[in-house]
Amino acid sequence: MKLPGHVASLVTDTKLVEERRGQILRAAVKLFSDKGYYTTTISQIAREAGVSTGLIYQYFGDKDDVLLLSLKLVLETYEKEIPPRLEGLKHPVERLCMALWAYCTIVDGLRDATVLAYRSTKSLRAERRTLVKQDELRTNRLLQDCLRACIAGGYMRQVNEYLLVYQYVNFSHAWALKNWAFRARFSLGKYVSEGIVLLVEPFLTPKGRRALAGMRRRTANFTRSAARPNPASRRRAA
Amino acid sequence: MKLPGHVASLVTDTKLVEERRGQILRAAVKLFSDKGYYTTTISQIAREAGVSTGLIYQYFGDKDDVLLLSLKLVLETYEKEIPPRLEGLKHPVERLCMALWAYCTIVDGLRDATVLAYRSTKSLRAERRTLVKQDELRTNRLLQDCLRACIAGGYMRQVNEYLLVYQYVNFSHAWALKNWAFRARFSLGKYVSEGIVLLVEPFLTPKGRRALAGMRRRTANFTRSAARPNPASRRRAA
Amino acid sequence: MKLPGHVASLVTDTKLVEERRGQILRAAVKLFSDKGYYTTTISQIAREAGVSTGLIYQYFGDKDDVLLLSLKLVLETYEKEIPPRLEGLKHPVERLCMALWAYCTIVDGLRDATVLAYRSTKSLRAERRTLVKQDELRTNRLLQDCLRACIAGGYMRQVNEYLLVYQYVNFSHAWALKNWAFRARFSLGKYVSEGIVLLVEPFLTPKGRRALAGMRRRTANFTRSAARPNPASRRRAA
Amino acid sequence: MKLPGHVASLVTDTKLVEERRGQILRAAVKLFSDKGYYTTTISQIAREAGVSTGLIYQYFGDKDDVLLLSLKLVLETYEKEIPPRLEGLKHPVERLCMALWAYCTIVDGLRDATVLAYRSTKSLRAERRTLVKQDELRTNRLLQDCLRACIAGGYMRQVNEYLLVYQYVNFSHAWALKNWAFRARFSLGKYVSEGIVLLVEPFLTPKGRRALAGMRRRTANFTRSAARPNPASRRRAA
DNA sequence: AATGAATGAGTGTTCATTCAT
DNA sequence: TATGAATGAACACTCATTCAT
Numbered sequence: 001m002k003l004p005g006h007v008a009s010l011v012t013d014t015k016l017v018e019e020r021r022g023q024i025l026r027a028a029v030k031l032f033s034d035k036g037y038y039t040t041t042i043s044q045i046a047r048e049a050g051v052s053t054g055l056i057y058q059y060f061g062d063k064d065d066v067l068l069l070s071l072k073l074v075l076e077t078y079e080k081e082i083p084p085r086l087e088g089l090k091h092p093v094e095r096l097c098m099a100l101w102a103y104c105t106i107v108d109g110l111r112d113a114t115v116l117a118y119r120s121t122k123s124l125r126a127e128r129r130t131l132v133k134q135d136e137l138r139t140n141r142l143l144q145d146c147l148r149a150c151i152a153g154g155y156m157r158q159v160n161e162y163l164l165v166y167q168y169v170n171f172s173h174a175w176a177l178k179n180w181a182f183r184a185r186f187s188l189g190k191y192v193s194e195g196i197v198l199l200v201e202p203f204l205t206p207k208g209r210r211a212l213a214g215m216r217r218r219t220a221n222f223t224r225s226a227a228r229p230n231p232a233s234r235r236r237a238a
Numbered sequence: 239m240k241l242p243g244h245v246a247s248l249v250t251d252t253k254l255v256e257e258r259r260g261q262i263l264r265a266a267v268k269l270f271s272d273k274g275y276y277t278t279t280i281s282q283i284a285r286e287a288g289v290s291t292g293l294i295y296q297y298f299g300d301k302d303d304v305l306l307l308s309l310k311l312v313l314e315t316y317e318k319e320i321p322p323r324l325e326g327l328k329h330p331v332e333r334l335c336m337a338l339w340a341y342c343t344i345v346d347g348l349r350d351a352t353v354l355a356y357r358s359t360k361s362l363r364a365e366r367r368t369l370v371k372q373d374e375l376r377t378n379r380l381l382q383d384c385l386r387a388c389i390a391g392g393y394m395r396q397v398n399e400y401l402l403v404y405q406y407v408n409f410s411h412a413w414a415l416k417n418w419a420f421r422a423r424f425s426l427g428k429y430v431s432e433g434i435v436l437l438v439e440p441f442l443t444p445k446g447r448r449a450l451a452g453m454r455r456r457t458a459n460f461t462r463s464a465a466r467p468n469p470a471s472r473r474r475a476a
Numbered sequence: 477m478k479l480p481g482h483v484a485s486l487v488t489d490t491k492l493v494e495e496r497r498g499q500i501l502r503a504a505v506k507l508f509s510d511k512g513y514y515t516t517t518i519s520q521i522a523r524e525a526g527v528s529t530g531l532i533y534q535y536f537g538d539k540d541d542v543l544l545l546s547l548k549l550v551l552e553t554y555e556k557e558i559p560p561r562l563e564g565l566k567h568p569v570e571r572l573c574m575a576l577w578a579y580c581t582i583v584d585g586l587r588d589a590t591v592l593a594y595r596s597t598k599s600l601r602a603e604r605r606t607l608v609k610q611d612e613l614r615t616n617r618l619l620q621d622c623l624r625a626c627i628a629g630g631y632m633r634q635v636n637e638y639l640l641v642y643q644y645v646n647f648s649h650a651w652a653l654k655n656w657a658f659r660a661r662f663s664l665g666k667y668v669s670e671g672i673v674l675l676v677e678p679f680l681t682p683k684g685r686r687a688l689a690g691m692r693r694r695t696a697n698f699t700r701s702a703a704r705p706n707p708a709s710r711r712r713a714a
Numbered sequence: 715m716k717l718p719g720h721v722a723s724l725v726t727d728t729k730l731v732e733e734r735r736g737q738i739l740r741a742a743v744k745l746f747s748d749k750g751y752y753t754t755t756i757s758q759i760a761r762e763a764g765v766s767t768g769l770i771y772q773y774f775g776d777k778d779d780v781l782l783l784s785l786k787l788v789l790e791t792y793e794k795e796i797p798p799r800l801e802g803l804k805h806p807v808e809r810l811c812m813a814l815w816a817y818c819t820i821v822d823g824l825r826d827a828t829v830l831a832y833r834s835t836k837s838l839r840a841e842r843r844t845l846v847k848q849d850e851l852r853t854n855r856l857l858q859d860c861l862r863a864c865i866a867g868g869y870m871r872q873v874n875e876y877l878l879v880y881q882y883v884n885f886s887h888a889w890a891l892k893n894w895a896f897r898a899r900f901s902l903g904k905y906v907s908e909g910i911v912l913l914v915e916p917f918l919t920p921k922g923r924r925a926l927a928g929m930r931r932r933t934a935n936f937t938r939s940a941a942r943p944n945p946a947s948r949r950r951a952a
Numbered sequence: 953a954a955t956g957a958a959t960g961a962g963t964g965t966t967c968a969t970t971c972a973t
Numbered sequence: 974t975a976t977g978a979a980t981g982a983a984c985a986c987t988c989a990t991t992c993a994t
Contacts, residue, residue, distance in 0.1 A: 010978095011978065012977085013978085016978080020978095036360055037276075038361075039361075041963065041964080042963075043963085051979080051980090052979065052981060053964090053965085053980085053981070054965090054966080054967080054979070054980055054981065055978080055979060056965095057964090057965065057966075058979080063964065063965090118356055119356070119358075120357075122353065122357060123274060123276075123277075133418065133419075137419075159436065160432050160436065162423065163432050163433070166412060166419075167405065167409070167436060167437070170405075170408045171405070174404060177356075178404065180371065181371075181375075191401075194398050195401070197397075197398065198398065198401060251953090254953085258953095279987085279988060280988075280989060280990085281988080281989090284956095290954060290955045291955085291956070291989090291990085292954065292955055292956065292990090292991080292992085293955075295989090295990070295991080296954075300990080301988095301989065301990090486956095487956080487957065492957080496957095512836055513752075514751075514752035514837075515752075517983085517984065517985085518984080519985090527958080527959090528958065528959045528960060529986080530958070530960065530961095530986085530987080531958060533986065533987075534957075534958080538986075539984095539985065539986090591836065594891075598750055599750060609894065613895075635911075635912065636908050639900075639905075639909070639912060642888060642892065643885070643912060646884045646885070646888055647881070650880060650884055653832075656847065657847075657880075661876065662877075670874045670877050671877070673873075673874065674873065674874065674877060674881060675881075678916030678917065727974095730974085756967075756968060756969080757968090760977095765976090766977055767968090767969085767976085768971085768976055769974080769976075771969070771970080776968075777967095
């Protein structure tokens with residue numbers, strides 16, 4: 001019987017299982033992202049992964065399994081890659097901004113895969129959809145913690161945390177989903193810095209604003225690039 | 239030959255064409271929304287619409303056509319239903335808030351169809367995807383006009399209009415996309431009023447804030463319900 | 477849902493359904509008989525029947541359905557063709573012998589299909605196997621009635637009817653199953669007449685034996701042919 | 715090249731070959747009997763036998779080989795187990811009855827395997843089918859010898875030996891093939907004793923009948939149980 | 953204009969068989 | 974000898990599309 005979240009493999013050697021699954025999933029994520037779940041065939045995945053079709057069924061129960069694990073791979077990337085990017089950062093405002101920047105960067109690296117997650121979650125059987133949603137919620141929590149620390153530290157006024165976190169998440173995802181529209185107008189750095197202007201700055205207390213200003217002076221990347229392109233905000237920053 | 243945006247029909251009687259297409263598209267939107275594009279078959283659509291499979295091919299070139307027009311149907315609903323809801327409203331702040339409320343209401347009525355639009359746009363052939371994106375942009379413009387009027391009237395400070403409009407759009411869509419998460423925490427009214435707190439209020443000038451306060455006093459629905467949960471705004475409203 | 481014994485068709489026109497199913501089943505019986513169930517492919521059946529593979533699935537749920545109805549077709553042939561062969565015959569002994577002769581004749585005409593029934597019943601899902609067994613029992617009853625009449629009329633002594641009927645059935649089937657061995661030694665007529673010597677004659681009362689003798693004098697076919705080829709029995713008959 | 719009847723093994727150590735083949739064939743007979751040839755996979759056989767799939771191909775040429783030898787294993791069981799059961803018995807009538815009883819007993823122990831032999835012989839390639847038939851004929855000869863001895867000794871009148879032997883064989887096989895029907899009505903012992911009433915007794919000479927009666931008096935098993943259920947024969951026996 | 957029977961290319965999946973270790 | 978991972982041909986089944994009526 002298939003247990004949700006646990007996908008059985010017919011192969012016993014653990015090391016090999018890990019390797020082959022990775023190999024196949026990388027191919028699957030790529031193809032699913034490019035062409036969608038239903039228009040990607042198992043034999044295309046096999047070709048892309050450099051294995052035979054039969055082999056895929058030694059490592060995955062069925063095509064649905066491949067999708068499930070592909071989505072989990074993407075969602076776990078979010079979850080795993082944000083924390084290291086926050087390491088060493090102490091100031092809550094800085095951590096929040098960096099978390100947003102990190103999230104967007106990761107999305108940028110997985111643009112197609114992010115779109116895939118939006119498109120294809122519903123293609124899973126209901127029971128497995130839940131698993132994917134849980135992964136998503138865990139990522140949200142990372143941002144939520146940053147936001148809370150800002151409020152608790154008095155850097156940000158009281159807001160509807162829950163909803164604001166979702167704005168951050170959507171903002172990050174939007175870089176992938178609406179990339180066709182944004183690409184022409186923003187660099188990723190500018191996109192994020194403008195996002196901070198809209199979704200972080202307004203809720204900062206004076207103390208919080210000072211922290212953000214300090215940060216902008218020190219960092220050359222996303223916070224600064226935000227200052228330039230838009231003349232209005234450049235003046236404000238001065 | 240198939241022209242983008244123009245889907246040929248083999249039937250000439252214009253009235254009938256309109257009627258039959260509507261009949262088929264309603265069925266298609268329902269089924270596509272429920273089960274997705276690829277898992278819905280032409281014969282299911284035919285059954286749902288009460289016609290034969292052959293007939294569908296007299297009004298649509300192929301299955302892709304049915305999807306294209308289904309998506310257009312949904313996106314045009316957004317575009318058509320917002321303006322009447324703004325009719326009679328003069329004040330820019332009021333119009334902006336109402337536009338957001340209207341958009342969310344419409345999304346709420348077309349929840350599954352909105353998810354469909356997210357999932358399935360990529361299933362279209364590239365050329366036709368563009369058509370759908372244009373429809374989306376036209377809807378965005380409605381919101382953008384409201385936002386601009388606020389800024390032009392001095393009710394809102396300078397912001398990155400373009401990006402803020404996208405926040406409004408995403409916010410509205412999120413009601414459908416993340417409904418599984420929001421449903422348990424917000425009524426639609428509360429969702430919108432909290433959205434105004436996060437995405438409109440922070441950018442208002444004092445003059446704009448006065449307008450919003452007045453509006454909240456007068457209207458019983460979404461703006462008011464917003465006032466309660468957050469203690470800060472409750473005090474302001476008093 | 478699939479009801480046992482009733483196999484749904486997607487096609488509504490009753491006349492056509494009958495015709496197409498017959499066409500496909502004739503091909504299926506032939507191929508299944510020749511090569512067995514598992515080694516016959518749907519596309520071979522389609523080719524043999526002169527239709528496309530897809531069409532088969534408009535008239536049968538799956539390959540198993542085709543087998544079920546193939547077997548029923550064969551078993552129903554037994555059931556339907558024996559009674560007309562008994563029509564007009566009054567004497568119980570005559571009816572019994574004729575029933576055996578009829579059964580063997582029919583088996584001879586469906587030799588491969590009879591083998592099929594033996595081989596493939598177990599390939600059916602358990603639930604459907606029962607249906608096939610019921611068909612078999614109905615045929616047995618035809619023989620049983622003949623046997624009973626013989627006993628009731630005092631033409632045959634008391635015997636274990638139930639088991640003797642099975643000897644008759646097995647004897648008839650054996651003509652198909654062991655045809656590779658019998659073919660070289662017996663004509664069908666001789667096979668049956670010898671069968672009567674072994675499985676009918678010994679249980680007849682003197683009155684019954686007189687009836688059989690009369691019959692042998694009158695009929696040129698199976699009863700007589702029995703008498704000739706074997707010199708020993710010819711003498712006995714004299 | 716594959717020689718009929720001789721199945722090559724890649725392994726040379728004769729002792730080991732014997733052992734491994736036995737191990738694999740026991741697993742194969744079990745699974746083939748349960749689920750049939752085509753629905754049993756090599757890897758199931760390997761698992762059941764506790765070996766790897768690769769190993770099977772070191773002792774058998776292909777899956778067909780495994781079937782051939784499985785069938786031979788079953789048929790040889792018949793051939794080998796009957797003679798020891800006749801040992802020490804001198805009287806021809808007794809030997810005949812005992813052979814029938816032995817055959818049925820063996821069939822009873824190999825019920826599923828007997829069904830397998832019926833179902834699957836045709837799954838073999840034609841040349842190999844012949845081999846299996848020869849095995850069958852050798853078993854028949856055992857019964858035929860018993861029958862001949864009865865006739866030669868004047869215990870049985872002239873009959874069509876060849877055909878009567880086939881009745882005996884079919885009767886024995888039927889215990890497996892129609893077990894679903896017989897199980898509810900007969901014990902094995904009763905089945906055999908009734909079989910003797912139908913297929914042996916009628917052909918006995920007075921001298922033969924006396925022998926049978928004596929036997930019935932002496933033996934507690936199958937011959938006696940036959941005497942009871944049918945009142946007519948009970949009286950005769952007295 | 954409308955039907956729905958017919959088509960057949962295309963897909964997921966299985967499994968006998970091979971072969972490097 | 975023995976293993977079991979890897980292969981890929983083959984098959985059941987689906988469904989968009991066509992077309993005779």
